Amino acid sequence: xxxxxxxxxxxxxxxxxxxxxxxxxxxxxxxxxxxxxxxxxxxxxxxxxxxxxxxxxxxxxxxxxxxxxxxxxxxxxxxxxxxxxxxxxxxxxxxxxxxxxxxxxxxxxxxxxxxxxxxxxxxxxxxxxxxxxxxxxxxxxxxxxxxxxxxxxxxxxxxxxxxxxxxxxxxxxxxxxxxxxxxxxxxxxxxxxxxxxxxxxxxxxxxxxxxxxxxxxxxxxxxxxxxxxxxxxxxxxxxxxxxxxxxxxxxxxxxxxxxxxxxxxxxxxxxxxxxxxxxxxxxxxxxxxxxxxxxxxxxxxxxxxxxxxxxxxxxxxxxxxxxxxxxxxxxxxxxxxxxxxxxxxxxxxxxxxxxxxxxxxxxxxxxx
Amino acid sequence: xxxxxxxxxxxxxxxxxxxxxxxxxxxxxxxxxxxxxxxxxxxxxxxxxxxxxxxxxxxxxxxxxxxxxxxxxxxxxxxxxxxxxxxxxxxxxxxxxxxxxxxxxxxxxxxxxxxxxxxxxxxxxxxxxxxxxxxxxxxxxxxxxxxxxxxxxxxxxxxxxxxxxxxxxxxxxxxxxxxxxxxxxxxxxxxxxxxxxxxxxxxxxxxxxxxxxxxxxxxxxxxxxxxxxxxxxxxxxxxxxxxxxxxxxxxxxxxxxxxxxxxxxxxxxxxxxxxxxxxxxxxxxxxxxxxxxxxxxxxxxxxxxxxxxxxxxxxxxxxxxxxxxxxxxxxxxxxxxxxxxxxxxxxxxxxxxxxxxxxxxxxxxx
Numbered sequence: 001x002x003x004x005x006x007x008x009x010x011x012x013x014x015x016x017x018x019x020x021x022x023x024x025x026x027x028x029x030x031x032x033x034x035x036x037x038x039x040x041x042x043x044x045x046x047x048x049x050x051x052x053x054x055x056x057x058x059x060x061x062x063x064x065x066x067x068x069x070x071x072x073x074x075x076x077x078x079x080x081x082x083x084x085x086x087x088x089x090x091x092x093x094x095x096x097x098x099x100x101x102x103x104x105x106x107x108x109x110x111x112x113x114x115x116x117x118x119x120x121x122x123x124x125x126x127x128x129x130x131x132x133x134x135x136x137x138x139x140x141x142x143x144x145x146x147x148x149x150x151x152x153x154x155x156x157x158x159x160x161x162x163x164x165x166x167x168x169x170x171x172x173x174x175x176x177x178x179x180x181x182x183x184x185x186x187x188x189x190x191x192x193x194x195x196x197x198x199x200x201x202x203x204x205x206x207x208x209x210x211x212x213x214x215x216x217x218x219x220x221x222x223x224x225x226x227x228x229x230x231x232x233x234x235x236x237x238x239x240x241x242x243x244x245x246x247x248x249x250x251x252x253x254x255x256x257x258x259x260x261x262x263x264x265x266x267x268x269x270x271x272x273x274x275x276x277x278x279x280x281x282x283x284x285x286x287x288x289x290x291x292x293x294x295x296x297x298x299x300x301x302x303x304x305x306x307x308x309x310x311x312x313x314x315x316x317x318x319x320x321x322x323x324x325x326x327x328x329x330x331x332x333x334x335x336x337x338x339x340x341x342x343x344x345x346x347x348x349x350x351x352x353x354x355x356x357x358x359x360x361x362x363x364x365x366x367x368x
Numbered sequence: 369x370x371x372x373x374x375x376x377x378x379x380x381x382x383x384x385x386x387x388x389x390x391x392x393x394x395x396x397x398x399x400x401x402x403x404x405x406x407x408x409x410x411x412x413x414x415x416x417x418x419x420x421x422x423x424x425x426x427x428x429x430x431x432x433x434x435x436x437x438x439x440x441x442x443x444x445x446x447x448x449x450x451x452x453x454x455x456x457x458x459x460x461x462x463x464x465x466x467x468x469x470x471x472x473x474x475x476x477x478x479x480x481x482x483x484x485x486x487x488x489x490x491x492x493x494x495x496x497x498x499x500x501x502x503x504x505x506x507x508x509x510x511x512x513x514x515x516x517x518x519x520x521x522x523x524x525x526x527x528x529x530x531x532x533x534x535x536x537x538x539x540x541x542x543x544x545x546x547x548x549x550x551x552x553x554x555x556x557x558x559x560x561x562x563x564x565x566x567x568x569x570x571x572x573x574x575x576x577x578x579x580x581x582x583x584x585x586x587x588x589x590x591x592x593x594x595x596x597x598x599x600x601x602x603x604x605x606x607x608x609x610x611x612x613x614x615x616x617x618x619x620x621x622x623x624x625x626x627x628x629x630x631x632x633x634x635x636x637x638x639x640x641x642x643x644x645x646x647x648x649x650x651x652x653x654x655x656x657x658x659x660x661x662x663x664x665x666x667x668x669x670x671x672x673x674x675x676x677x678x679x680x681x682x683x684x685x686x687x688x689x690x691x692x693x694x695x696x697x698x699x700x701x702x703x704x705x706x707x708x709x710x711x712x713x714x715x716x717x718x719x720x721x722x723x724x725x726x727x728x729x730x731x732x733x734x
Contacts, residue, residue: 166372166373167372167373168372168391170390170391170418170419183418183419185391185419185420188372188394189372189373190371190372190394190395190396191392191394191420193394193396193427194394194425197396197427200427200449200450201450203396203427279427279449279450281480281552282449282479282480282502282503282551284550284551284552295550296550301550302548302549302550303577303578303579304502304548304550304551304579305473305474305479305496305500305502305524306473306578307443307444307472307473307474307495307496307575307578308469308470308473308495308575308578309473309575310575310576310577310578311575311577312575312576312577313577314577326577335442336417336418336419336420336421336442336443337421337442337443337470337472337473342420342421342443343419343420343421346418346419
């Protein structure tokens, strides 16, 4: 089997020279749609070495101004742009990426024993401070840019590698120090599309976080702006300067305005569906960071087809009255028939919910 | 599940048997057909579901699903969100414990589709609508059975829908034709004909705050804020609020009184009712204010006429034909909502008009 795979790989390299031109140690591999490897380690993007998580030298670790909430999982995100090629900058949309780009996102928790997961820990984003024995690695999701577009691949960790499982998985993760378990959903390849097909009409998969407003910050280890870094390393074209690019707030940063923090939070957690072309345009609730009038982002807006997701309440947002507003009701619910987002969490994000409550309670006006 | 890896052109066979799922299924490939062995033989059960908002969620064109059942989902049973050429045939969606507020909202739920056919299907005990067609164009809903739902069949913000030869019974409301505000697509042009709409008197078990929670039990056909609706050749009987209700968005007890966007048309207009068979009904209206209005006008032992209307008309369009009635001795009772129910009355002659008939929906010609 192993030999077969290597043969296939060599054959593939003949056809896809761009992906395999430099198979030096530490650099990643690229595979065509029909040859995706079973083991994540074969990509050479993320692997375990000497009890430490390692990433390819040709990859770049990135973070977002405000990240999506995923049941308090920690996330390692890497971007691999093929050598001598560039992404193209856009002010609003997902950047354009060349064929051969691979985005990876590894979901993990700190764990005292490799089994139960700890929900409260923070991570500074550096790999050196992670002791794999004190982690529970769950899954690594890849977005792979082929000629025909992006493809999504879920890999599930078992032992010291992760294995491709296109149908996803449902894992019960015990929470450290409690009797509770998280029913953690590893999305199937199709469920990846539930969020990543942000334009439902065209039906094309796209990265969500790789947009200017999410990446434009300097919270990197060396304090350099991420977009500036990509530009300096000749991996990004069309970008002028951080000051000219949009930047969402960090939802946790109390020095930012409540409005910017809340809109940033809704943008990354909701707008992949709740945008004018997204699957949730059926609800007419639009939660992008800007360019949306208050009624469309929920102020005095009645629900359309929410079922019991409305919680018996009349409007998404009632100014000054978070307790009468559907939005915090749905963010605070753990019932799949009521909660939002529909996919990607089973726990309540207390910090996010507190922010949305505070934001709504700070609004003036009333609904008639 | 093979569904999750379907490729264009695939025909997925679901064998006979009961298949249990803990999470929702998602299908996004165009030109896929899912075929079971029969709606009582191939059963996808979500009774143990702990993740996902639907049973089966589809975003694809040229999609056909037939001969299977989807039971006991946490949320909606079958959702098709955007797609052209959709066929849902002999599919049963059911919550097996019967009417319950904890049931999922929609059974068969195509939304933003074009060229949609829903036929010979069965929808039971949805806490919103059994068969709900939303924001779609060019739609045929025929030969289905909807029972014990809050709304049996609901056509909402949809254009060019033919709804015929269906049976709607023991729902809270039998067949609803609605328009809701703030949706990009405004609905009009539906024909509701040759249906049997009998004894839809089930207590309303919808979640509070939802639009259908305002539907009075005992509603046969309910038309709300929609235009160009043609209702003919139906058998409508023993619906104890009224066999037909026509209301504007302002009818507090139908839809909840809420703020409206300026561009939304809250008035039902160009409603044409003819040649239906009415029998019974109107004896026990499902709202207190309706009981009082009925008792005041017709006595405690009396009943509403076959059609009741809230009487709201667009003040800017007084000349337009709101409701035309050519249905033997059937009468329209005007509740006089504009004057806070001061002068409820049978409108004797003002609806004696005709409207040009809508054309038949032909699939594939949208």
